[in-house]
Amino acid sequence: MTHAKLSMGQALNQALRDAMRADDTVLMFGEDVGALGGVFRITDGLTAEFGEDRCFDTPLAESGIVGMAVGLAMNGMRPVVEMQFDAFGYPAFEQVVSHVAKMRNRTRGRVTLPLVIRMPYAGGIGGVEHHCDSSESYYAHTPGLTVVAPATVADAYTLLRRAIEYPDPVIFLEPKKLYWAKDEVDLTEDQPGIGTAVVRREGTDATLIAYGPAVPIALEAAEVAAAEGRQLQVVDLRSIVPFDDETVCAAVRSTGRAVVVAEASGFASVSSEIVARVTERCFHSLAAPIRRVTGFDIPYPPPHLERHQLPSVNRILDAVDDLQWEDA
Amino acid sequence: MTTVEEHLLPSAEPVRLLDEHGVRHVHPRYPMPAADVLVDGYAQLVTGRRINDQAGALVRQGRLAVYPSSHGQEACQLAATMVLAEDDWLFPTYRDTVSIVSRGVDPVETLTLLRGDWHSGYDPYAHKVAPQATPLATQLIHAVGVAHAARLKGEDTVVMALCGDGATSEGDFHEAVNFAAVFKAPVVFFIQNNEYAISVPLARQTVAPSLAHKGIGYGVPGERADGNDLAGLLAVLGEAVRRARAGEGPQLVEAHTYRVQAHTNADDAARYRDEAEVKPWLERDPIKRLDAYLTAEGLLDDQRKQEVAEAAGRVAEELRVGLMADVSPDPAELFRHLYATPTPQLREQAAFLQDELDREEA
Ligand SMILES: Cc1ncc(C[n+]2csc(CCOP(=O)(O)OP(=O)(O)O)c2C)c(N)n1
Numbered sequence: 001m002t003h004a005k006l007s008m009g010q011a012l013n014q015a016l017r018d019a020m021r022a023d024d025t026v027l028m029f030g031e032d033v034g035a036l037g038g039v040f041r042i043t044d045g046l047t048a049e050f051g052e053d054r055c056f057d058t059p060l061a062e063s064g065i066v067g068m069a070v071g072l073a074m075n076g077m078r079p080v081v082e083m084q085f086d087a088f089g090y091p092a093f094e095q096v097v098s099h100v101a102k103m104r105n106r107t108r109g110r111v112t113l114p115l116v117i118r119m120p121y122a123g124g125i126g127g128v129e130h131h132c133d134s135s136e137s138y139y140a141h142t143p144g145l146t147v148v149a150p151a152t153v154a155d156a157y158t159l160l161r162r163a164i165e166y167p168d169p170v171i172f173l174e175p176k177k178l179y180w181a182k183d184e185v186d187l188t189e190d191q192p193g194i195g196t197a198v199v200r201r202e203g204t205d206a207t208l209i210a211y212g213p214a215v216p217i218a219l220e221a222a223e224v225a226a227a228e229g230r231q232l233q234v235v236d237l238r239s240i241v242p243f244d245d246e247t248v249c250a251a252v253r254s255t256g257r258a259v260v261v262a263e264a265s266g267f268a269s270v271s272s273e274i275v276a277r278v279t280e281r282c283f284h285s286l287a288a289p290i291r292r293v294t295g296f297d298i299p300y301p302p303p304h305l306e307r308h309q310l311p312s313v314n315r316i317l318d319a320v321d322d323l324q325w326e327d328a
Numbered sequence: 329m330t331t332v333e334e335h336l337l338p339s340a341e342p343v344r345l346l347d348e349h350g351v352r353h354v355h356p357r358y359p360m361p362a363a364d365v366l367v368d369g370y371a372q373l374v375t376g377r378r379i380n381d382q383a384g385a386l387v388r389q390g391r392l393a394v395y396p397s398s399h400g401q402e403a404c405q406l407a408a409t410m411v412l413a414e415d416d417w418l419f420p421t422y423r424d425t426v427s428i429v430s431r432g433v434d435p436v437e438t439l440t441l442l443r444g445d446w447h448s449g450y451d452p453y454a455h456k457v458a459p460q461a462t463p464l465a466t467q468l469i470h471a472v473g474v475a476h477a478a479r480l481k482g483e484d485t486v487v488m489a490l491c492g493d494g495a496t497s498e499g500d501f502h503e504a505v506n507f508a509a510v511f512k513a514p515v516v517f518f519i520q521n522n523e524y525a526i527s528v529p530l531a532r533q534t535v536a537p538s539l540a541h542k543g544i545g546y547g548v549p550g551e552r553a554d555g556n557d558l559a560g561l562l563a564v565l566g567e568a569v570r571r572a573r574a575g576e577g578p579q580l581v582e583a584h585t586y587r588v589q590a591h592t593n594a595d596d597a598a599r600y601r602d603e604a605e606v607k608p609w610l611e612r613d614p615i616k617r618l619d620a621y622l623t624a625e626g627l628l629d630d631q632r633k634q635e636v637a638e639a640a641g642r643v644a645e646e647l648r649v650g651l652m653a654d655v656s657p658d659p660a661e662l663f664r665h666l667y668a669t670p671t672p673q674l675r676e677q678a679a680f681l682q683d684e685l686d687r688e689e690a
Pocket of ligand 1 (some may be wrong): 031423464495496525587591
């Protein structure tokens, strides 16, 4: 399929389909992924094409879903499971932290777990309580997990294909507000793999570092800044773990100023990690302390107050203005 | 002395005192509730239906973010609270709006969560109603804790803990039933089995003979009732509450009902079930059968019915007006209720947001 206009949801569906066609040990299961095709329709049509043994509904139990994936992976399968929403993944947290993340390590590499845990992730859709959360830091903080978050339609496809082929467990975070975002893409075109960040927009004045749902807003801010005469570079992490120090540091060194943009609460977060490691590596190239634009340190707000939590173009531009410009 | 099987096993058939034509069936263990209770129950059913209809309309007008309807399940929702005393507790889920309202909570406050203003719109202590739980089965263990505390304090409080069929697959459900058994906590676990967990039919949750059987392994008696028969539900739940209050321990009750509408407005039921499956359930409507029975018994006439309909209409109208009012929850609240004393960082963030809002105004 070359050059089709696809939504991110459709690209994810195509990635699952292609992976299941390519390898019949790939299984997809979870809650409502069968006849319904998932509440976001990411598994639409998979049961029809591959049958009940390859794409199936489980009893309603996240710990059971992830725990069964561990056993299936131990016995030669490549399970891909869906957590219905990020905030409903917590019953499985025990399995993820105690077993999924540790199996390779505790068996000295004998037992590996090539499995993928997909979850609709973060906010911006006006969902009621427990339908939005930004849980990446819990996973990123857990050694043994690989954590990726696509921000573009092309990446959604490529990163999911790579995640399914990956030799280790991958937490695959799908920004739910981008599910319907469409783009003209060529799925056969090779994209960088897991562990690689990319520069989405060139710029010379300051670097915006973002991932997942924050990438489009960072790009929008760069657009507005350009109209006002400031050239902002935008780096899309794509992969939180492994972290691409090289690309990120090269970008920051080239501008000397940086702002990290993320939806999640800032305290003890992925965004704090980014600031720490970039500062450690690029201190002498920095013209100003790195700033962050993140969610407040509060539980995910109800729909009518959600906009206050999300990074906005204005907040990003204000942070950029704070980067100790000589002419200011 | 009864055998273990007799003590723990549910009835062979779901308990039913009124069939779908409103014809009375005598049950050896469960007497018919008093006439005035049934007449009051009828009025509450009609009100509950109007609340469901009104909430559905408000979703279509964009006034509610989402509404999980309990249309057709009103008898379960009402029986759950009608059997409780004032000091008893209710632990509801997202679908239990009608239960919560019947407990005395203001309908607009009940729907605050679903409107999207705040994560719970009422004071849980005011009517002894816990915040509606969305993560499935998690509230059931809290219910056990509240019940255990009541026992420790020497109160004879009973806790009614609600969940759906799908939720019985979660680990928390099993931990809750086991804890309640071990601590002999006065909890009634009431499962509204409406046959579906979003798209997944009961057959994908369990191969047990019934959900009421799930108590056996934990030493907790199970019972089941026709979930569209208010009379049968009141009798069964009333007995479970009596037992719990008398110190005889927890019980598990399964109501057999059906989700006649989609899971929520965001769900497309046509993808996973045949419309033909729904029709017979509409015939088993809980309001119709109670209406038929009470009318035949001379306990309900056209004038009373009209009064009931008008009173229900007033509740629906209040709900409509309350929810049509434009809301603007105070953003400062985002920081106010996290800690007894806000952290310095939260105070700083609150000031940042206020400054941003002031600039927006200007
Ligand atoms: C822990 C958890 N996982 C997933 C969900 C998403 N979800 C919301 S309702 C629902 C179906 C629940 O079915 P059931 O327990 O039968 O209750 P019903 O909705 O039929 O009243 C699911 C899967 C959730 N709320 N909590």
